[in-house]
Amino acid sequence: MADSTPRMTDGAAAAAVVASGIGALSMGLLTTGAELSTGLKTALTLNAGVGPLSGKTIFATVAYIVSWIILHTLWKDKDVDFGRKATLTAVLLAGAVLLTFPIFFQALAGE
Amino acid sequence: MSITSREFWTLVHGMGLGALFLLSFAGGLAGLWSLRPEYLTNAGMHERLGRLHWGVSIMAVICWLTVISGTWIVYPWYRAKPPEGATNLAAFPRSFLMANEALARWHSFGMEWKEHVAWLSPFIVTAVAFVVLRYRERLATNDKMRQTMINLFILSFVLAGIAGALGALITKAAPIH
Numbered sequence: 606m607a608d609s610t611p612r613m614t615d616g617a618a619a620a621a622v623v624a625s626g627i628g629a630l631s632m633g634l635l636t637t638g639a640e641l642s643t644g645l646k647t648a649l650t651l652n653a654g655v656g657p658l659s660g661k662t663i664f665a666t667v668a669y670i671v672s673w674i675i676l677h678t679l680w681k682d683k684d685v686d687f688g689r690k691a692t693l694t695a696v697l698l699a700g701a702v703l704l705t706f707p708i709f710f711q712a713l714a715g716e
Numbered sequence: 717m718s719i720t721s722r723e724f725w726t727l728v729h730g731m732g733l734g735a736l737f738l739l740s741f742a743g744g745l746a747g748l749w750s751l752r753p754e755y756l757t758n759a760g761m762h763e764r765l766g767r768l769h770w771g772v773s774i775m776a777v778i779c780w781l782t783v784i785s786g787t788w789i790v791y792p793w794y795r796a797k798p799p800e801g802a803t804n805l806a807a808f809p810r811s812f813l814m815a816n817e818a819l820a821r822w823h824s825f826g827m828e829w830k831e832h833v834a835w836l837s838p839f840i841v842t843a844v845a846f847v848v849l850r851y852r853e854r855l856a857t858n859d860k861m862r863q864t865m866i867n868l869f870i871l872s873f874v875l876a877g878i879a880g881a882l883g884a885l886i887t888k889a890a891p892i893h
Contacts, residue, residue: 613854618847618861622868625843629836636832654792662787662835669839691864698836698871705832707825 616680619690624676626697628669633704635661640714725789726892733782734880737775741873744771748848748866751856761853769848772869776845779838779876786883791831793892809890822889826882834879840872 639646639657649660703709719727747768750756756764798808805812813823844865848855855862 613851615858615861617850621843621846622864625839625868628839632832632835632839652788652792654796655787656795658787658791658831661832662783665835665839687858687864688860691860694868698840701836702833702875705829705836707828711824711828 614680614682614684615687616683616685617677619685619687620673620676620680622687622694623690623697624669624673626694626701627672628665629701630697630704631668632661632665633701635664637704637710637713640710640716720893722790722793722892725785726887729782729785729790730880730883730887733778733785734876734883737778737782737876738873738880740771740775740778741869744768744775745866745869745873747771748862748869751862753856756856761856765848765852769845769852772841772845772848776838776842779841779872782876783834783838786834787831790892794827807893809886809892812890813886819889822886826886830879830882830886833875837872837876837879840868840875844869844872 635645635649639649639661646657649657649664651663652659747764751761751764751768753761793809795810796808798805798811802808805815810823810827813819813827847861847865851858851861855865
């Protein structure tokens, strides 16, 4: 295949990828935070049927969308070193997986 | 033979949307993996990209629908509190599991992990779908970006797979009727 495609900056891809890490980490932080703080757990209960999971999922999704919009606006026309941003995302996602793992957050909460 | 509306929605969430996402993963992965200039002619690239961007976009939509239906439709039935003094907890899966020492870990570990880890998947697969849609054939010539998309795609599958497997096992221990 001949490579005749015009070049495109990597900023938009980096913004999407980092935002996914930010959304995921937000979910992790809210999950562990709700275990550690009864006040936060109550505040996250936006729907009685769903419980605190309602607030965790809504606020994590908002963090994801808002961070994506901001990063996309800042980076869309730039080269931002995609490799470094991918590494940053890997760290954010690793944190998210740890913070949503029950043995971890229950141990932190002393359960 | 009949199914209740709760059983219907549990099926839609798990066996419909969730299973569809997991089953379509192999096709998406093969598409991303083979998106390399040395493997494809221009016509092959065009054909492959058409399938790939529809495939990953539909997967992203399905992933969102899976977590939204699970959280906002099925989960409230799972965590419903039984009335004071109730002895038959069959209609209250969470309480049923917690009341039985041999089953309690299905909630305190299984559901606690499932309900949270599942939500990481749509963020990740949406990013992959966006990059495939925006960069199209440029993804074929950018090894680092393509490899990152493959890694993220696999991670979204693993996380959804954990949630799906736990959901199936929890439903077996305490079905929603």
